[in-house]
Amino acid sequence: MNEILEDSLVLLDPPVSTKNELIEAMVNALEVAGRVSDRQQLLKDLAAREEIMATGLEGGIGLPHARSAGVKEASIAFARVGAGVDFGSADGKADLIFMIAVPATSEADHMKIIASLARRLIHDSFKSSLRMATNPDEIVAVISKEVFNKK
Template sequence: MKLIDLLQPEFIKYPLVTSSKIDVIKELLTLLAEHQRIRNPEEILAAILEREKVLSTGLGNGVAIPHCRSSAVHEFSLALGIHPRGVEFQSLDHKPSHIIFLLVGPETEAGFHLRLLSRISRIISKPEVRESIMASHSAPEIHRILQNQEAEFFEVAS
């Protein structure tokens, strides 16, 4: 499964309107709930926050990937939010996160969950991808950037 199969334009929030880590996570969970991708946003929020206690999902370079596996989730869902000013995610480089992916998956799918996280990390590790996303002005534009990058990455990788 490709990331782009999970991340349709309606699951991209540009711009995020809240300004705290917890509120941004809630905002992205609400987006997934509104599109019937998840049913128990409160339970999933608790699982994400528990995961954040172990180690922050702020990767640095303006990127965070809050995520969890939960028995409240029956299929993988992915949302993306863009915050022009940035949100404090306790990132490794101590800088705010502007590009925030939210990944939730079934508790029983650890291997696939890790593969999806790896795929996101590989694509977003390219500075030009991050710059293009931040220069974008709409969810469809961001979706096209990620779709092109994923296709390019897998064409080269195969």
């Protein structure tokens, strides 16, 4: 099994200006990495989730996520967008976006990933490490270490 996150799933300032463009770019990255079996299904499931309630959180965070039959293995894609993208949070745009995509069968995994991530996102030091990182390698290292306790 692959790691949940890898360099190719980290997008630094991708050329996007809307939430939908960003979500599509992140799904593309997951697809290129061989983690998606049905791109349309995943996009549909992500959109359905955003429709219920936007996934923006306080402090510049966007958390699009879905359990989807279009996903082969539990994955996180990350994007940093300096200009910010509107994820519907009352306190402004999101500049740190985590996409959590898990297979339809793994509800428990899904919850565990979101809870672990939320526990780190409470801390400003985690967010500032992600904002200051200069390449995907550093981002993967920060998230693996802080969220999944891996070196």
